[in-house]
Amino acid sequence: MTALLTVDNVVKRYGGLAAVDGVSFTLDAGGVLGLIGPNGSGKTTLLGVLAGTHDPTAGTVTLDGRVASGRGAHRAVRAGIARTFQTTRLFGTWTLRDSLRLARGEVKGRTSAASDDDIADLLGLDGLLDRPCGALTSAAQRLAMIALALATGPRVLLLDEPAVGMDTGESAALAAAVRRVADRLGVAVVVVDHNMHFLMPLADRVLVMAAGAVLAAGTPEEIRADEAVIASYLGGA
Numbered sequence: 001m002t003a004l005l006t007v008d009n010v011v012k013r014y015g016g017l018a019a020v021d022g023v024s025f026t027l028d029a030g031g032v033l034g035l036i037g038p039n040g041s042g043k044t045t046l047l048g049v050l051a052g053t054h055d056p057t058a059g060t061v062t063l064d065g066r067v068a069s070g071r072g073a074h075r076a077v078r079a080g081i082a083r084t085f086q087t088t089r090l091f092g093t094w095t096l097r098d099s100l101r102l103a104r105g106e107v108k109g110r111t112s113a114a115s116d117d118d119i120a121d122l123l124g125l126d127g128l129l130d131r132p133c134g135a136l137t138s139a140a141q142r143l144a145m146i147a148l149a150l151a152t153g154p155r156v157l158l159l160d161e162p163a164v165g166m167d168t169g170e171s172a173a174l175a176a177a178v179r180r181v182a183d184r185l186g187v188a189v190v191v192v193d194h195n196m197h198f199l200m201p202l203a204d205r206v207l208v209m210a211a212g213a214v215l216a217a218g219t220p221e222e223i224r225a226d227e228a229v230i231a232s233y234l235g236g237a
């Protein structure tokens with residue numbers, strides 16, 4: 001079986017600095033890849049290349065065999081790659097339902113087959129569709145950002161620190177929601193987060209970055225036992 005997403009030797013340079021330095025991995029439909037590493041190791045830059053906002057200096061990202069990288073964010077979303085950001089971006093006075101309508105109309109020729117109610121159900125936001133986004137808790141606002149990304153009908157979902165600021169219960173609910181999205185919609189998920197209690201039980205595989213390169217890749221169990229990873233990043237986590 002060919003992978004849904006193939007990242008092949010991606011490099012992103014800023015002058016003399018290789019923020020991403022030859023990263024390769026594949027991801028199947030319904031798979032969840034955790035992306036971890038110290039501050040400045042290149043995780044956000046790599047997400048930017050996947051999302052089309054950053055042109056790679058070298059290498060390619062292909063979705064179902066078609067090159068998706070280096071063509072801008074809009075074309076990446078149209079191809080089926082959607083992302084969320086570290087900060088929430090919602091109109092406070094708009095309801096979640098109105099926001100979903102806007103998100104569905106944003107990408108010509110691409111919308112989710114799942115209804116607003118289906119998306120809300122998957123994410124544990126049922127009952128909140130008609131509330132103004134500004135009245136939602138910050139955890140619900142983070143889930144609402146994922147709902148907007150899902151409204152564009154992505155095949156690949158990129159999540160940039162979705163659990164930041166969440167307590168243990170909230171991050172466990174988020175992990176369960178992301179798992180449902182992967183399992184039921186068959187969406188491939190790449191998730192960056194520093195919260196190992198959230199990420200390790202959620203991810204099928206984990207990629208550890210250090211200074212732009214891949215330090216280690218494997219199952220969460222393999223990564224937890226990897227001495228180089230423990231020394232450089234995980235410590236006692």
Ligand SMILES: Nc1ncnc2c1ncn2[C@@H]1O[C@H](COP(=O)(O)OP(=O)(O)OP(=O)(O)O)[C@@H](O)[C@H]1O
Nearest residue numbers: 014017018019037038039040041042043044045046
């Ligand atoms: N636009 C830019 N111009 C120059 N250097 C940049 C730019 N964006 C990122 N960098 C540098 O690239 C490296 C990787 O940064 P990046 O933000 O991708 O790391 P990160 O792993 O996401 O960090 P964090 O965990 O803090 O979010 C850092 O050294 C950063 O300073």
